[in-house]
Amino acid sequence: MPKTDQFLTGAEVAVQAAMDAGAGAMYGYPITPTTEIFSGWIKRGNKYLQTEDEIAAGFAICGAVLAGQKAFTATAGPGHILMQDSLSMAEGMRLPFVTIVGQRGGPSSGTVIYSQQEVFLACFGGNGEGFRIVYSPSGLEELYSLTRKAFNSAWKYRFPTFVLTDGYTLKMRGIVNLENTTKNIDAYPLVPEGKNVHLPNIYTFEEDLNKVIKDAQADFNKFAKEIVESAEYQTKDAEILLIAHGIVAASATEAIDEARKKGIKVGMFRPITLRPFDAKKLNSIAGQKKLKKIAVIESSAGQLERLVKENMDPENILSIRGVQFPALGIETQDIINFINNVSS
Amino acid sequence: MSIGTEILHFIQNDKKYMTYVPAKFCPGCGYPIILMLLGKLLAEKKLDPKAVLGLDIGCSLLAINSLPINTFHTHHGRVTPTMMGFKRARPNSICIGLTGDGGGYAIGLQSLMHAARRDEPITIFLINNSVYAMTGGQTAPTTLKNQKTDTNPDGSKEEPFFGLELLKNVVKNGSFLARTAVNDPKQLQEFLAKAIETQQAGHFALVEILSFCPTNWKTWGQSTIDFLNNLKKEFKMGEVK
Numbered sequence: 248m249p250k251t252d253q254f255l256t257g258a259e260v261a262v263q264a265a266m267d268a269g270a271g272a273m274y275g276y277p278i279t280p281t282t283e284i285f286s287g288w289i290k291r292g293n294k295y296l297q298t299e300d301e302i303a304a305g306f307a308i309c310g311a312v313l314a315g316q317k318a319f320t321a322t323a324g325p326g327h328i329l330m331q332d333s334l335s336m337a338e339g340m341r342l343p344f345v346t347i348v349g350q351r352g353g354p355s356s357g358t359v360i361y362s363q364q365e366v367f368l369a370c371f372g373g374n375g376e377g378f379r380i381v382y383s384p385s386g387l388e389e390l391y392s393l394t395r396k397a398f399n400s401a402w403k404y405r406f407p408t409f410v411l412t413d414g415y416t417l418k419m420r421g422i423v424n425l426e427n428t429t430k431n432i433d434a435y436p437l438v439p440e441g442k443n444v445h446l447p448n449i450y451t452f453e454e455d456l457n458k459v460i461k462d463a464q465a466d467f468n469k470f471a472k473e474i475v476e477s478a479e480y481q482t483k484d485a486e487i488l489l490i491a492h493g494i495v496a497a498s499a500t501e502a503i504d505e506a507r508k509k510g511i512k513v514g515m516f517r518p519i520t521l522r523p524f525d526a527k528k529l530n531s532i533a534g535q536k537k538l539k540k541i542a543v544i545e546s547s548a549g550q551l552e553r554l555v556k557e558n559m560d561p562e563n564i565l566s567i568r569g570v571q572f573p574a575l576g577i578e579t580q581d582i583i584n585f586i587n588n589v590s591s
Numbered sequence: 592m593s594i595g596t597e598i599l600h601f602i603q604n605d606k607k608y609m610t611y612v613p614a615k616f617c618p619g620c621g622y623p624i625i626l627m628l629l630g631k632l633l634a635e636k637k638l639d640p641k642a643v644l645g646l647d648i649g650c651s652l653l654a655i656n657s658l659p660i661n662t663f664h665t666h667h668g669r670v671t672p673t674m675m676g677f678k679r680a681r682p683n684s685i686c687i688g689l690t691g692d693g694g695g696y697a698i699g700l701q702s703l704m705h706a707a708r709r710d711e712p713i714t715i716f717l718i719n720n721s722v723y724a725m726t727g728g729q730t731a732p733t734t735l736k737n738q739k740t741d742t743n744p745d746g747s748k749e750e751p752f753f754g755l756e757l758l759k760n761v762v763k764n765g766s767f768l769a770r771t772a773v774n775d776p777k778q779l780q781e782f783l784a785k786a787i788e789t790q791q792a793g794h795f796a797l798v799e800i801l802s803f804c805p806t807n808w809k810t811w812g813q814s815t816i817d818f819l820n821n822l823k824k825e826f827k828m829g830e831v832k
Contacts, residue, residue, distance in 0.1 A: 272679065296679070299705040303672035306665065306702075310645070310676025313663065314684065318676065336666055438661045438677075440684070441640030445656040446663035449648060451615075 252424060257417035258283035260387050260425065261321065261347055261410070262291060264394035269431045270345075271316040272296070274304035279359040280414025281321035281349040301326040305333025305344075312342050313446070315436030317398060319345035323414070324353055327365055327372075334407050335373030339448040341463065342437070343401035343408070347394065350413040352574035360414035362574040363493060366550040369409045370522040376460060378467045380408040380474055381522040383492040387423045390416060393519070399432045404470045406463075411521065413546075415576065416494050467523070477525035478517045481507065482532050485514030487589060490529075490543045490555055492518050495577050499544060502582035511590045512537075518554075526558035533563040540589055541567045544582060548573040608634055608658070615653040619815060621773035621802030622650060622718065623657075625783075628776065629687070629716070630658040632783050638685050645674045647690035647699065649725045651718065654689055668699030671706050674713045685714070685790060692719040692799075696732040696754045703758070707795050710763040714786045714796045717754070719770075720804035721822060728807030735825055755799055755831040765794040768832040772801035772823055774816065782830075801826060 255263070261284045265273070272294040275285040278301075289295050298304040304320050311318035322330050327348050337344035350365040352358030371377040380400050382393040394410050401408035438444050450456040478496075481503055482488065491499045496517040506513045516532050518524055533541060541563065543552040552569045559567070570585055608630030609623075616622050633639045642660040646652050648667035655662050665673040670688035678686040695703055695717040706713065722740055723729040729742040732752035739746050755768045762768060767789040771778045779800065786796035801822045805815045 272676075274676065294679075296675075298672065299701050302669065303675075303702045303705070306669040306672035307676030307679070309665070310673040310678070311680040313673075314677045314680035316680035318680065332666060332669070336669075340663075436681075438643060438663060440661075440681075442661065443659055444661050444663075447655055448664040448666075449652050 252422050254420060255387065255423055256283065256420045257387055257390055257412065258287050260391045260423060261394055261417065262287040263425060264391045265319060265398070266291065266293065267427050268395050268398035269317055269434070270319050270398065271434070272311055272318045273320060274298055274307040274311070274318060275320050275322070276301045276304050276326060278323050278326040280351060280417050281323045281347065283417065284321035284347060301329035302332050305330045306336070308344050309333050309336055309342055312344060313436070313438045315434050317345070317402070317434045319347065321347040321349065323349040324351040324365070325356055327368055331368065331372040335375060336448055337407040338373055338375045338378055340446055341405040343405055345397050345401050345408050347410045347412065349417050350411065358574060360418070361546065361576055362413065363495065363546040364550065364574060365411065366521060366547065366554065369411045370554070376464065377522060378406050378463050379522055380404065380406050381411050381520060382409065383411050383519060383521050384416070385493055385496040385517065387416070387419070387421050388425065391423065391425045392429070395429045399429065400474060402432045402434055404466070404474065406467065411493070413494055471523035474520060475523045475525045476519035477528045478519060479528070479532060480515040480517070482514035482516065482535070484512050484537060485535070486537055486539045487511070487513040487586065488532060488538055488541045489513060489515040489582070490517070490541065490551070491515060491545065492521060492551060495544055495546060498577050498579045499582050501579040502586060505579070505583050506586045511586055513586055521554060524554055524558045529555065529558055530560045530563065533559060539566070542570050542585065542589070543567060544570040544577065544585070546572050546575055546577055610656055610659050616650070617806045619803055619805040620650070621720065621804070622654065624773045624776065625716065625718065625779070625800055625802070626654055626657050628780050629783055632780065632787065633658070633660060636787070638787065641683060642685040642687060643674070643677060645670045645677070645686070645688045647688065647694035649691040649694050649723070651689045651691055651694070668694045668697070669702070670694065671699055671702040671713070671715060675706055675711045678711065678713050685787060688713060688715045690715060690717050691724070692717060692721070692731045692733040693723045696752055700754070703797070704761060707758045707766065707797065708761040710766055710795045712790050712793045712795065714790045716783070716786070717797060717799045718802045719799050719822070719826065720802045720807070721751070722804060722807045724804045724807050735822070751825060753826065755797065758797065759832050762795060762832055765789070765792060766832060767794065767796040769830045770799040770801070770826055770828050772819060772828065773803060774819055799826070
């Protein structure tokens with residue numbers, strides 16, 4: 248498909264990405280702010296089922312991927328919590344389960360459009376070890392490319408895979424060039440006809456489960472090098488380093504441009520995969536001699552900051568400052584105000 | 592020799608239909624009877640390559656690798672939506688869910704009811720032994736009034752729950768709902784076959800099978816048979832729909 252300008256919402260972009268990725272079915276339950284992904288998918292004539300709850304949607308996906316179909320869901324907040332039941336099975340049985348999460352305010356029913364509070368739930372939800380792949384797109388075009396990538400990573404590496412976005416991103420409309428150049432990885436049956444496979448997720452002996460976890464951990468650590476992604480902006484001479492992900496990073500980019508006009512040397516590290524996390528790149532930037540301050544900016548009370556700290560070399564941790572707007576949108580001006588405060 | 596032990600004896604001498612792995616079910620459990628008859632049915636109908644047996648969590652999980660067909664575990668109460676997703680993705684498969692009374696009628700009832708309402712072409716075999724057996728004999732939706740359990744040591748205060756009679760009101764024409772017992776192997780075989788045929792015809796089927804649990808009933812020999820026969824008086828046997 249040639250590259251053309253389109254005027255699309257985030258939800259429409261996500262639907263296009265899932266279709267281009269070759270997804271065969273969507274199972275879902277309406278919840279704001281991801282309902283438009285579901286209804287948009289349906290309106291374009293794709294296979295779907297609206298289930299009785301997110302639990303059924305999630306397990307239907309488990310069944311579908313066992314049969315060899317690329318199936319996915321989109322959910323948020325309380326629905327994301329219910330989805331963890333099946334996501335835990337997907338983690339335990341290494342099922343290529345793709346979830347688009349539109350983060351909304353929490354805890355509980357919270358607010359319905361926006362937050363960055365589902366980072367831990369996506370990365371570490373369930374009663375396992377967090378062997379999941381979590382992409383955090385910043386902007387509509389990246390929402391497309393990372394959703395495409397999520398399907399490929401899920402089927403290549405066989406870990407539950409998330410596109411962790413938010414209602415602002417899904418509901419905003421913008422001009423996009425969707426580059427459909429990614430080659431799809433084909434789905435294949437995990438339970439092939441007549442093969443007598445027996446796939447457990449519950450074990451009699453501690454040693455058996457221990458081996459399953461160790462194998463998954465070894466694979467996760469091995470594949471992490473291929474999966475991990477991050478971006479940096481204006482970091483070379485930076486004295487102040489901002490760390491942000493998703494839509495907040497878009498505000499931060501604008502704020503950096505403004506601050507640079509006044510001669511303030513500020514840059515940004517942006518994790519694109521929150522799990523696995525690009526610790527190597529983070530530490531190479533955080534260890535730069537000129538750097539004086541590091542600020543983690545997020546619409547949460549410190550979920551990204553905790554991820555950053557666990558991945559950061561000890562000598563850099565003390566200089567981290569959290570700039571937290573839990574469940575609040577962060578505008579460019581908010582970040583400019585912060586930069587002005589710390590640089591004065 | 593009781594009917595149950597006769598069948599168990601038969602199973603031990605029939606290598607065609609079951610995979611020989613170390614015995615996992617308790618002595619006197621009814622599950623192996625059902626599995627052997629299911630294995631026999633699938634082999635006779637030559638459906639074994641297309642058959643997929645999904646297992647709920649509870650005693651049903653022990654059935655993994657017990658038949659020479661594809662098997663996998665799901666979660667407690669979640670076998671119905673999992674098999675639904677499998678069947679929709681691969682419509683020519685024979686999708687069978689094996690669950691207990693707790694998994695089917697308590698934690699998984701919502702999914703079971705909606706799968707029945709939508710007439711999903713899957714087959715659920717629900718084993719009713721009137722208790723949560725794997726966790727040590729707690730009250731189930733199917734526990735009889737005054738039956739003593741781990742969580743109702745003075746006897747259950749509630750009337751038992753009749754799942755088939757509830758689902759009768761939501762299923763579509765062509766679906767199959769029936770109740771039988773492991774000590775009636777003739778009817779059990781008939782209903783297993785009819786449930787699979789119902790799926791092949793594109794409809795939902797649920798067979799509730801009353802089964803032995805001497806471990807949690809704290810019965811032995813004849814008293815186990817007596818307990819099951821008493822359950823058969825409380826739960827109406829035969830085709831419900």
